[in-house]
Amino acid sequence: xxxxxxxxxxxxxxxxxxxxxxxxxxxxxxxxxxxxxxxxxxxxxxxxxxxxxxxxxxxxxxxxxxxxx
Numbered sequence: 406x407x408x409x410x411x412x413x414x415x416x417x418x419x420x421x422x423x424x425x426x427x428x429x430x431x432x433x434x435x436x437x438x439x440x441x442x443x444x445x446x447x448x449x450x451x452x453x454x455x456x457x458x459x460x461x462x463x464x465x466x467x468x469x470x471x472x473x474x
Contacts, residue, residue, distance in 0.1 A: 427452070437451055437452065
């Protein structure tokens with residue numbers, strides 16, 4: 406049985422945000438939950454952090470791409 410899902414308050418941000426629905430293989434999702442629990446943050450925070458690092462690695466000299474590819 407999967408662990409109970411964490412309920413968090415929406416974060417207030419000054420930048421625009423977009424909500425996305427993402428599906429993960431069960432083993433990846435369980436590991437993300439373990440990471441979030443160990444860091445005492447939400448699973449969403451872990452996924453955002455990973456996505457931001459991935460984007461930075463793809464665009465190392467330019468920074469984050471703005472408004473498209």
